[in-house]
Amino acid sequence: MLEPRKKQLFSSLIAEHIRSAAPVGSRVLAENPDIRKSSATVRNDLVELEEKGLITHPHTSAGRIPTAKGWKYYIEELMQEQQPAHKAQEQLARIASDKKLEVQDMLKSVARTLAELSENASIVAFSRNDVYYTGLSNIFSKPEFSELELVRNMSEVIDHLDEVVEKLFQSVKPGTHVLVGQENPFGADCGAVIHKTQAEGRERMFGILGPMRMNYAESRGLVTYTAKLLTN
Template sequence: MTFGGFVLNTTADMKLNTRQKQVLKTIVEEYVKHSLPVGSAHVVEMLPFSVSSATIRGDMVELTESGHLAQPHTSAGRIPTEAGFKDYIETMLYEHKELSLRQQEVLSTHFKRLKNLQERFKEAARMLSELSGSVGLLMDDANQIYMSGLSKLPQLPEFRDEEFGADFMELLENPAESFKALMKQTSSQPQVVLGKTSMVVTKFGPGGRQVISVIGPMRMSYGKTLPAVEYIAKILNQDF
């Protein structure tokens, strides 16, 4: 199995070496966890190999100049940009991490207990929200929306950003229209749509007329979300 691709515009075109990819990976994952700029000293501590702080500072300067990182304040560390998230996700897709066998077994057993299709759809949205920490949505072929995780929104630091909040609420007010547009451009494999409001989305069912998605800020745990969306879609496909 392989994941799908991106709907994304970005200007960064620097080819990263192995160390720079690891530096970017570390900064992205620490930023996803803590929503704070990441300094070079912390990166050195987190790297799985020994390297000098000066070398890492140099890498971070290059990654900033290339558009992969941004420095929100003069004295602060770095945060990943949209281009930084894109390169991080591309590397992760190449490695193609899946849910653990234990997680797959738990999900499969859980869904087998739900005989009603509507119950399974509701539970799919709930499980996606739980696994991702964001909003889980499912739209069936009658444009019925199943949604879970709205209560998580006020807890997100990004929700204080008026633009993010407005975009998110606009999408949630009419998700059917958003999904209709996405269905014209997404494959049957999970896709990443990056922006202030980001999505991991895939189609399932006969003719790919049904959609499941996780919607959240760009600072999303893609390492958890992508394999969760893929595996739950696989489970739901067994109903058809």
């Protein structure tokens, strides 16, 4: 879909938007040592990315942000899953191997740790109508959620969390899934990395929930690593 130079530009825009939570301008990208192009060249490339539906102008800002289509392209074509740091691996492994904990208590502790490590929210669904969530304060502290409408939308999702999880159990297969935009039942303004297991006739689900600009590479790495621990 994109030639190498524009893939690099788009990846750099994604990284800067994740870091800053703000629209990204051509000057910032032109100053990136990985780009090494003039502001005029960068502006022209951004126009092409916008024409392809990968980025957009929010409101009257001169900068751009990825669209849901852009995030999906990045996740499927460009993103490299990030292995959790050694300390994070040890922390998760210690909880998953704690024989003193009942399964539900262990999974709740895993969820709290994932929320802490990702600085987002985390959920565990023990069944279709038994859901535990934690870390909402992490989400509501993000710059995006200074907008009252986003807070209201997320609050409505939490109020109907059992219904949202029911949809997920019906729609996703066992394995790890990254959900963005309209395909994300947690809301079009959010992103989610979810892992579903199915064994001995019992389904469970856990994952990380954050804003649309969440660090998907890091979050998927955390969820993938945790899934391996729980499987073993």
